[in-house]
């Protein structure tokens with residue numbers, strides 16, 4: 149019996165040594181002591197995907213999840229008439245409102261949109277609020293005439309552009325960063341959806357009309373944006389802007 153036990157013990161020791169030798173020869177990553185636990189397939193948040201989305205949302209070029217308020221959200225009046233804007237447009241025109249002043253929450257910005265619409269329709273006699281979009285200092289974008297309707301924001305230039313108004317007086321102070329970022333995001337979205345040409349040119353209202361709009365401080369900001377175009381320099385250059393339809397350019401000849 150003692151001899152049998154001794155044989156079994158020696159056999160077990162040899163097996164143990166053999167197992168140690170085999171395990172020691174294996175690459176560490178194949179051992180169960182791998183410090184990275186297996187990833188459960190259910191019941192955990194997809195951290196990598198979430199992180200990727202967060203990274204994209206911080207990118208001004210790809211971000212298109214800006215807050216947006218449709219016309220019904222600011223109780224817009226019905227337009228008196230509408231004309232289709234031919235897309236994609238080659239220009240984006242940046243405006244400021246000067247008056248009303250900057251708005252920082254949805255109530256104030258709704259009122260700003262309404263007051264601009266009333267002024268444009270009742271005093272100017274236009275069909276609707278002139279701009280395609282308004283943007284508040286809270287970074288919220290408000291639908292004006294929208295992407296597909298011809299605007300009334302830049303005389304002789306409406307057929308070739310989308311007009312974006314950064315609500316506020318930006319002569320001496322610049323808009324908050326969130327308002328500028330939403331303007332860029334809105335333009336990027338317009339390009340992505342085929343409303344604006346990928347090689348669009350961005351101008352300030354003063355480049356196509358005799359006006360101080362979009363305010364000296366904001367104008368200095370947009371001159372640093374990648375699509376800013378120095379031509380046309382003033383409204384006197386409009387007759388040489390080839391993107392403008394010939395019938396409009398001919399009407400400008402003196």
Ligand SMILES: [Zn+2]
Nearest residue numbers: 243244353361
């Ligand atoms: Zn303007």
